[in-house]
Amino acid sequence: MAASISPFALQVSVERHRLANGLRVVLSPDRSAPVVCVAVYYHVGMRLEPQGRTGFAHLFEHLMFQGSPSLAKMELVRLVQQNGGTLNGSTRYDFTNYFEVMPSTALELALWMEADRMRGPVITQAELDNQRDVVKNEIRVNVLNQPYGSFPWIDMQERAYSNWHNSHNGYGDMADLDAASLADVQAFFDTYYSPANAVLVVVGDIEPSETLVLARKYFEEIPATPAPAAPDISEPRQTEARRFSRTDPLANRPALAVSYHLPERGTPQFYAMGLIHQLLAAGDDSLLHHELVTRRGYTGEVDASLNFLGHMHNAQTPLLWTVVAVHDDEVAADAIVEAMEGVIAPLRETLVDAETLERARTKARASLLRTAGDSVYPRFGLADLLAAFELLEGDASHVNEIDARFAAITPEIVLETAREVLRPTNRNVLVLEAGAAS
Amino acid sequence: MSLPPRPTVPPLATFVLPPRRVETLPGGARATLIDVGTVPLAGIRLVLGSGSVDLSPDATWLDRFVFDYLREGTEQRDAAAFAAALAAMGGRLEVDSDEQTTTLQTEVLSEHAPAAVALLVELARTPRFPQDAAERLLTDLHRSLDMATAQPSWLAHTAMRKALFGDQPYGRVMPTSEMLDSFTTARAAEFWARTTGAGRAHLLLAGRFAADAVLEAAQRSMDGWAPGPEAAPLVVTTRAERAIHLIDRPGSEQSTFQLGLPVIDPGHKDYVALEVTNALLGGAFASRITMNIREDKGYTYSPRSVISTRPQGTYWAEVADVTTAVTGASLREIFGEIDRLRGEAPPEEELTGVRNYVAGSFVIRQSSPAALLDHLEFLDRHGLDASYSATYLERVQAVTPAEVQRLTVEHLRPEAMAVAMVADRAVVEPQLAEFGPILA
Numbered sequence: 001m002a003a004s005i006s007p008f009a010l011q012v013s014v015e016r017h018r019l020a021n022g023l024r025v026v027l028s029p030d031r032s033a034p035v036v037c038v039a040v041y042y043h044v045g046m047r048l049e050p051q052g053r054t055g056f057a058h059l060f061e062h063l064m065f066q067g068s069p070s071l072a073k074m075e076l077v078r079l080v081q082q083n084g085g086t087l088n089g090s091t092r093y094d095f096t097n098y099f100e101v102m103p104s105t106a107l108e109l110a111l112w113m114e115a116d117r118m119r120g121p122v123i124t125q126a127e128l129d130n131q132r133d134v135v136k137n138e139i140r141v142n143v144l145n146q147p148y149g150s151f152p153w154i155d156m157q158e159r160a161y162s163n164w165h166n167s168h169n170g171y172g173d174m175a176d177l178d179a180a181s182l183a184d185v186q187a188f189f190d191t192y193y194s195p196a197n198a199v200l201v202v203v204g205d206i207e208p209s210e211t212l213v214l215a216r217k218y219f220e221e222i223p224a225t226p227a228p229a230a231p232d233i234s235e236p237r238q239t240e241a242r243r244f245s246r247t248d249p250l251a252n253r254p255a256l257a258v259s260y261h262l263p264e265r266g267t268p269q270f271y272a273m274g275l276i277h278q279l280l281a282a283g284d285d286s287l288l289h290h291e292l293v294t295r296r297g298y299t300g301e302v303d304a305s306l307n308f309l310g311h312m313h314n315a316q317t318p319l320l321w322t323v324v325a326v327h328d329d330e331v332a333a334d335a336i337v338e339a340m341e342g343v344i345a346p347l348r349e350t351l352v353d354a355e356t357l358e359r360a361r362t363k364a365r366a367s368l369l370r371t372a373g374d375s376v377y378p379r380f381g382l383a384d385l386l387a388a389f390e391l392l393e394g395d396a397s398h399v400n401e402i403d404a405r406f407a408a409i410t411p412e413i414v415l416e417t418a419r420e421v422l423r424p425t426n427r428n429v430l431v432l433e434a435g436a437a438s
Numbered sequence: 439m440s441l442p443p444r445p446t447v448p449p450l451a452t453f454v455l456p457p458r459r460v461e462t463l464p465g466g467a468r469a470t471l472i473d474v475g476t477v478p479l480a481g482i483r484l485v486l487g488s489g490s491v492d493l494s495p496d497a498t499w500l501d502r503f504v505f506d507y508l509r510e511g512t513e514q515r516d517a518a519a520f521a522a523a524l525a526a527m528g529g530r531l532e533v534d535s536d537e538q539t540t541t542l543q544t545e546v547l548s549e550h551a552p553a554a555v556a557l558l559v560e561l562a563r564t565p566r567f568p569q570d571a572a573e574r575l576l577t578d579l580h581r582s583l584d585m586a587t588a589q590p591s592w593l594a595h596t597a598m599r600k601a602l603f604g605d606q607p608y609g610r611v612m613p614t615s616e617m618l619d620s621f622t623t624a625r626a627a628e629f630w631a632r633t634t635g636a637g638r639a640h641l642l643l644a645g646r647f648a649a650d651a652v653l654e655a656a657q658r659s660m661d662g663w664a665p666g667p668e669a670a671p672l673v674v675t676t677r678a679e680r681a682i683h684l685i686d687r688p689g690s691e692q693s694t695f696q697l698g699l700p701v702i703d704p705g706h707k708d709y710v711a712l713e714v715t716n717a718l719l720g721g722a723f724a725s726r727i728t729m730n731i732r733e734d735k736g737y738t739y740s741p742r743s744v745i746s747t748r749p750q751g752t753y754w755a756e757v758a759d760v761t762t763a764v765t766g767a768s769l770r771e772i773f774g775e776i777d778r779l780r781g782e783a784p785p786e787e788e789l790t791g792v793r794n795y796v797a798g799s800f801v802i803r804q805s806s807p808a809a810l811l812d813h814l815e816f817l818d819r820h821g822l823d824a825s826y827s828a829t830y831l832e833r834v835q836a837v838t839p840a841e842v843q844r845l846t847v848e849h850l851r852p853e854a855m856a857v858a859m860v861a862d863r864a865v866v867e868p869q870l871a872e873f874g875p876i877l878a
Contacts, residue, residue: 133735145694
């Protein structure tokens with residue numbers, strides 16, 4: 001009883017190529033506006049960085065804005081802005097990305113700049129020290145100086161995962177950041193920033209055949225080096241319920257996070273959890289919202305995610321499905337856990353009805369389209385999806401299969417998935433106690 | 439592995455704005471529709487002419503109470519049914535507001551755009567306001583207030599508004615706990631009835647949708663909707679004086695501050711040039727202040743200057759979280775950059791780059807449905823028409839170095855700038871002495 005595929009599903013044109021040095025190139029034209037996004041993704045992120053160098057993948061991302069063979073510090077940023085564009089970079093679990101959104105007249109310049117950057121950082125000790133200070137201030141403003149700053153993402157991953165690659169704080173320990181040297185920078189580049197370990201994605205107002213010629217012109221001469229070996233990021237199956245607590249000295253209301261380990265990316269069970277996320281916890285129509293917000297008044301908002309640093313499509317598993325609620329002292333955390341279990345248990349017992357499942361599918365479809373239609377950086381949302389599927393599944397065109405994968409999920413698969421994933425013995429409860437006076 | 443030479447970039451082609459379809463609806467409501475993009479979603483906003491300026495001084499956040507109440511459904515369907523109806527279209531209700539307007543908004547799969555419009559109109563006309571939800575919503579509001587008081591950025595924002603606008607509506611952003619206790623269902627319903635109607639409603643759509651079907655749904659659902667009250671006349675006075683409004687946060691890792699003063703509104707002939715000036719000084723990543731305190735000194739991660747617009751109350755501010763030990767040094771550099779631009783017109787080459795950045799950002803935003811909707815709301819709020827958008831790029835490109843210097847001299851006067859800061863007082867007080875009187 002698979003549902004039909006909607007004409008309103010995400011369907012995009014995708015061209016894939018591989019250059020002689022191993023660089024993968026993904027092109028997707030959209031001529032509805034004279035705008036283009038050029039993005040380069042390197043298959044190294046927080047969970048793939050070496051031990052003893054926590055936070056290095058992220059610090060390195062900052063350094064890749066500090067200078068390259070042809071551009072001095074900040075020249076890349078100036079060139080992008082002087083040509084009407086905007087840019088950013090980010091470090092996620094599995095990858096680090098660099099992108100520009102530009103008027104399409106600047107396409108060739110953007111390719112040239114990224115090809116220059118791929119030739120390696122050219123930076124001084126002063127620039128390393130400067131960005132170390134900037135990164136420390138980033139950690140202060142986002143984590144150390146904010147109530148709930150590490151909650152739940154750093155706090156939960158440190159507790160729920162047992163493999164160091166997944167559990168360590170990817171923002172980094174200050175001591176590790178202090179230890180980072182220029183020699184580390186070169187070694188990290190040589191190991192992870194090989195063309196064979198990267199994907200170039202161009203989305204927007206392009207003629208793909210011309211863009212491919214330009215990609216070859218600027219990138220193909222970068223020497224091939226071996227792609228690094230992938231570390232083992234697997235997690236053991238959790239077999240008993242866990243409960244943790246910590247006190248946040250800056251928070252003045254307690255909070256609760258509940259996480260379950262997700263099934264492997266790409267499997268029907270993974271997509272079933274995508275739908276379970278929609279029906280249990282996404283939006284005002286969700287079952288947990290109804291129970292915890294409307295009926296019991298335990299919290300004003302139920303927040304849930306399948307990936308602390310993105311969404312279900314742009315990270316490799318292991319991942320956690322996490323539900324978060326901030327509440328009052330008068331409500332015990334365990335009462336909320338119990339109320340959640342009261343909502344979740346029926347999913348392990350009975351088949352979900354067709355209307356509820358169809359609504360979850362519609363929400364998942366719309367959510368994916370919103371992701372693709374990123375409004376802060378137009379065209380980047382789709383570029384990110386294409387890059388993630390190319391890096392993590394080996395084929396960017398899988399973005400066009402997402403709707404079919406959701407459509408294939410039957411009530412039976414939902415039931416089977418709930419029984420395995422939403423087991424109390426697969427559950428991690430993190431109680432955040434409020435350390436600040438209210 | 440030699441890299442071919444850097445390619446040159448041809449000039450930006452003449453940019454054609456996506457066409458707007460403007461229609462009149464029952465009761466004096468208006469509709470503006472923009473067909474744009476390829477993603478099969480429709481962004482829908484029903485902008486209503488009521489906001490926080492309509493609140494009495496003892497009712498700060500009553501509007502938020504009302505918005506929370508809007509999630510409780512309509513006379514036709516309860517909270518669960520309303521949420522389910524919207525979710526089945528791929529949407530969810532968001533209520534956004536500023537001083538002048540309340541916006542009911544959602545984004546749905548294209549095929550459902552007409553039905554979603556009808557649903558938003560239903561909510562605007564017949565919100566439910568169930569009595570038995572009041573206690574729960576007030577508990578949530580108390581929690582939100584408590585959590586806000588623990589956030590340094592929110593505290594700095596509150597102090598800045600107070601510094602610029604005193605006890606006027608724009609200055610009242612944080613309620614007392616006692617105010618929240620005085621909120622009732624009757625007050626929420628009364629506020630809604632008193633401030634909304636078709637007369638000030640504006641339906642905005644951007645994205646992909648069937649325009650005729652949307653308009654038909656809007657006509658039908660708005661049929662018989664009373665125009666409602668006119669907007670009350672607005673009179674705002676602003677303060678501009680150098681003082682440091684310091685909120686003590688012992689042990690704070692950083693000093694969180696806003697530094698700025700009232701400036702001209704978007705309708706002023708110099709406004710676009712002021713935007714360019716702001717981008718050059720602190721608004722862009724490669725701007726002078728960011729280059730200085732981030733990329734040179736490493737004092738902070740995300741400094742930025744902004745022009746925060748509202749009728750008669752637009753202000754410029756530099757916003758940053760800096761390491762506590764360099765709080766005074768950061769202020770010195772920021773004021774130093776302002777003084778430098780006051781004293782010397784920027785080089786033509788630097789300004790050309792900034793003009794291109796501001797122009798390119800506008801073109802890029804015009805390709806995004808959500809950003810287009812923001813732009814339409816901006817025009818409405820400031821009484822601007824389509825000519826503002828149509829002439830924007832040429833006005834950006836006409837800004838001269840002398841004009842940037844003149845605007846900085848006229849509008850960014852350091853002696854009139856307030857500093858609102860949340861920091862560890864014992865550590866920062868000695869660093870601040872040179873910057874003006876410290877007010878608690």
